[in-house]
Amino acid sequence: MLKNLIVVTALVLTASVSFAQDKFYTKTGKISFLSQAPIEEIEAKNKTVTAVVDSKTGAIQFAVQMKGFEFEKQLMQQHFNENYVESDKYPKSEFKGTITNNSAINYKKDGTYNAKVKGQLTIHGVTKDVETTGTFKINGGKIDAxxxxxxxxxxxxxxxxxxxKEKVSNTIKITVDCNLEPLKS
Amino acid sequence: MKRIILIGFVLVIAIGGWYAYKMYQQKTPDVVNQHPEVVISAKELLDAFDKDTAAARKQYIDKIIEVSGNVKRIDTTGSVVLGEDGSASEVTVGLDRRHLKDVEKLKTGSVAVLQGVCSGYDKGNGDDLLASLGTTIELRSAGVKEKK
Incomplete structure (x- = not known):
């Protein structure tokens, strides 16, 4: 009887721990963008990006507050918010997608894995399909994505x-760097 | 007479050009030790957004805010999270490029006073993955407030 109780308790505990660690998150992810135009290079960085990865389903989501981008030049920051992304009207950019090769990533084993990500990116109120690749470095139960x-x-x-036009490129390079830790629910 | 007009014209162009160039080159200000527009605790700030989001947006977004709270996590690449243990709702603070070393002045579990510009509020929707993260209020261009 006691033996059974111990086994059941151990199973319940294991299940709840593994459930709790299905999801990984950050609220301090970094996303920067770079515009390389003939006359000028413009770079801005956001250090408070929110992201969640569900290791079980491969679902992945990012949220970025547009007013959180920090520029070096005051006028650029002002033009970016007021004229280009209209951050009062569209305060948030979002990515919702899935890791299409999720089964190839062993979240319990340290290592570097290639992640293929597909989903929808919303910026300035416009949603577009996006497909990209990334790297998941698993280290001690955390992910550096x-x-x-x-x-x-x-x-x-x-x-x-x-x-x-000579100062702002139409092609913007986006760099994502997020350290995700287990979400304890 | 013509000559004076010409010199005046050249001067106006030169001064105007110089002024425009100066304006263009102006760096984003370091707001950390400026006079804050709002002094508030992390808990009060979170409560204000949860209670009336629209009013709180008007009152706090884009404002220089001095916020105090318990340091929950420190990201040495330039961010700090303020909040209470056991609550998912938090204030996330992105440090200004000139204040990245301020993390050295902070200790997890102690109370800190930071100042930056309030840059956003987020709360996930029902079925959304981010819903489990509670309310998040963000500050950018921040740093640890020096005691005077």
Missing amino acids: TSTFNVLISDYNIKIPSIV
Whole structure:
């Protein structure tokens, strides 16, 4: 009787621990973007990106507050928020997708894995399908997720006045670097 | 007379150009030791957004905020999380590029005072993965507030 009770308790505990560790998250992820135009290079970084990865289903989600991007030049930051991404009207960008090769990632074993990600990216109120690759470095039960990909700002209905066309590139390089830890629920 | 007009014209162009160039080159200000527009605790800030999001957005977003709270996590790459243990709702603070070393002044579990610009609020929807993360209020361009 006692033996059975111990076995059942152990099973319940194991199940609850593994359930709790299905999801990984961060609220301090980093996303930066780089515009390399003939005259000028513009870079901005957001250090408070929220992300969740469900290791069981492969679902992945990011949320980025547009006003959280920090620029070096004051005027660029102002133009970015007021004229280009209109962050008062569209405060948040979001990515919702899945890791299509999730079964190839062993979340319980340290190592570096390639992740193929597919989903929908919403910027400036426009949603587009996006497919990219990234790296999941699993270390001590945490994930360091990195990815670099390009987006075209014209795809997201962001208009760049012709007067600054030489300063702002239509192709923006996005770099993602998120350290995700187990979500204890 | 013509000459004076010409010199005046050139001067106006030169001063205007110089001014525009200066404006263009101006760096984003370091707000950490500026006078804050709002002084509040992390808990009060979270409560304000949960109670009336629209009003809180108007009151806090884009404002220089001095926020105090329990340091829950420190990300040495430039972010700090304030909040109470046992609650998923948190204030996340992105440090200004000139204040990245401020993390050295912080200790997990102790109370800290940080100052930055309130840059957003988020709360996941029902079926959404982010829903389990509670309310999140974000600050950018921040740093640890020096005691005077």
